[in-house]
Amino acid sequence: MPAIEFKIEKKLKGALGRAGVLTTPHGAVETPAFVPVGTQATVKAVSPEELWESGAKIVLANTYHLYLQPGDATVAKAGGLAKFMHFDGPTMTDSGGFQVFSLGFSEKGRGVTKVLKEGASADNNDAEENAHARLVRVDEDGATFRSHRDGSEHRFTPARSIAIQENIGADIIFAFDECTSPFITREAMEQSLARTHRWARRSLEAKTRADQALFGIVQGGRYPDLREASARYIASLDFEGFGIGGSFDKDDMTNILALVNGILPEEKPRHMLGIGEVGDIFEGIERGVDLFDCVLPTRLARNGTLLSSAGRFDIMKVENKTKFEPMMEECACYACANYTTAYLHHLFKANEILGHRLASIHNLHFMVHLVKNIRQSIMDGSFFEYKKEFLASYAKNRA
RNA sequence: GCGCAGGUGGCGGAGCGGUCAAUCGCACUUGACUGUAAAUCAAGCGCCCUUGUGGCUACGCAGGUUCGAAUCCUGCCCUGCGCA
Numbered sequence: 001m002p003a004i005e006f007k008i009e010k011k012l013k014g015a016l017g018r019a020g021v022l023t024t025p026h027g028a029v030e031t032p033a034f035v036p037v038g039t040q041a042t043v044k045a046v047s048p049e050e051l052w053e054s055g056a057k058i059v060l061a062n063t064y065h066l067y068l069q070p071g072d073a074t075v076a077k078a079g080g081l082a083k084f085m086h087f088d089g090p091t092m093t094d095s096g097g098f099q100v101f102s103l104g105f106s107e108k109g110r111g112v113t114k115v116l117k118e119g120a121s122a123d124n125n126d127a128e129e130n131a132h133a134r135l136v137r138v139d140e141d142g143a144t145f146r147s148h149r150d151g152s153e154h155r156f157t158p159a160r161s162i163a164i165q166e167n168i169g170a171d172i173i174f175a176f177d178e179c180t181s182p183f184i185t186r187e188a189m190e191q192s193l194a195r196t197h198r199w200a201r202r203s204l205e206a207k208t209r210a211d212q213a214l215f216g217i218v219q220g221g222r223y224p225d226l227r228e229a230s231a232r233y234i235a236s237l238d239f240e241g242f243g244i245g246g247s248f249d250k251d252d253m254t255n256i257l258a259l260v261n262g263i264l265p266e267e268k269p270r271h272m273l274g275i276g277e278v279g280d281i282f283e284g285i286e287r288g289v290d291l292f293d294c295v296l297p298t299r300l301a302r303n304g305t306l307l308s309s310a311g312r313f314d315i316m317k318v319e320n321k322t323k324f325e326p327m328m329e330e331c332a333c334y335a336c337a338n339y340t341t342a343y344l345h346h347l348f349k350a351n352e353i354l355g356h357r358l359a360s361i362h363n364l365h366f367m368v369h370l371v372k373n374i375r376q377s378i379m380d381g382s383f384f385e386y387k388k389e390f391l392a393s394y395a396k397n398r399a
Numbered sequence: 400g401c402g403c404a405g406g407u408g409g410c411g412g413a414g415c416g417g418u419c420a421a422u423c424g425c426a427c428u429u430g431a432c433u434g435u436a437a438a439u440c441a442a443g444c445g446c447c448c449u450u451g452u453g454g455c456u457a458c459g460c461a462g463g464u465u466c467g468a469a470u471c472c473u474g475c476c477c478u479g480c481g482c483a
Contacts, residue, residue, distance in 0.1 A: 037435065039435050040435090044435080044437095044438085045438080060434070062435075065436095092434095094434045095434085097434080098435090099434095099436090101434090102435080102436080103436070113432080114433075114434085115433055147436095148436040149436080174434080177434095179434075217434090245434065271434085272434090273433095273434035274434035274435095275433055275434085276433045292433095293434060294433055294434080295432090295433070295434085295435045295437085299432060299433090299435065299437065299439080300432065301438095302437075302438045303431090303432065303437075303438075303439065304438090305431095305432080314430095317428095318427095318428095348438095353438075355438085356438055
């Protein structure tokens, strides 16, 4: 008995995209859907009610963080993630695999992210040297890491990750994988991928709960042939859905998505891990991605960047000081309906937390509704026109 | 009027003879942010330019000592506190 049910309602002509409905033990979600990230069982700065109001119907939390605090046993005792955080809908947890990357790289301030932008150098030896940072060590059986909170040592294996995720109790959980740096060599990528594949099988074997759906993760970095091999292998295993993870070249992320989703079984849902820029969302959906989780809207919001149909803009700029109109004219979110740009500008300048909250509500609403609108465009056959129109306007303010 | 303390870049505040255009914090400006070590991070922040082991003007004002002064001396102006 599968834990989830996925029904495709409409397919895009001439592309892999589709609109569907994903039903979980905690309710159904129309796909494609944007999945806000609530790392520590909370989407930063907003209440579950505000989150729900923004249109989000599903949330992703993080195994690594909840394991460290408050501890997965506590979440289990609370009745599981959804009940614990008072979110009345489907939830999912990341396996902790991403922390193997993000803790290991100390990416902040070093320009190392999983999406390699045009112009960035792939032979960045400096980054390679920093790859095996002090916080994480990966071996065949798992990853040993130090807590970023208190420095204590911990170890995740596929079985451990699954056990923790079962305690946390989200509807959808992910296999334990390794997210590698975009600067990794081909040889290292091959080894990492082989290990991620072994971990996928072991994650599956470790699973005991029938009311959770386990998604396998396709890796392979920037290498099309490795991505293809990964998609074939992961698709051959008994997963209820799939995650597409790892690092990409911004340029050919779309090619890799088309390649991978051309291989993954059509009838199972696909989740693009951690991807979230407006353009990427369109390209992903067109190429058959059903779910996207991303911290971007909430992180940008807290850092003072607002999303709008005319592109991103910085609320802190003086030009917003006396702009007594909504952040985005046609936006129906709580923040735009009730507050002016000037007020938000003031809140940010004064470092008031309501600023973070309103900005987060807005950005969340923006992303969730963008994906909803895209879904609608698939349903009524106007996807390509909508995409062209939206991106033309959105790109105006984007460099 | 006398005594004491003090006047440094937008603000607070270091420096107390050379390596000072001046530590640091705030503010300000610009940039970044894609499975959240992120209410964070990076860069800039006297003026000028051909952007540099560059030029110019600067630490209340005016003089002086010294090879050299934000730093020492003299006078003046101003601020705070105390006493008349």
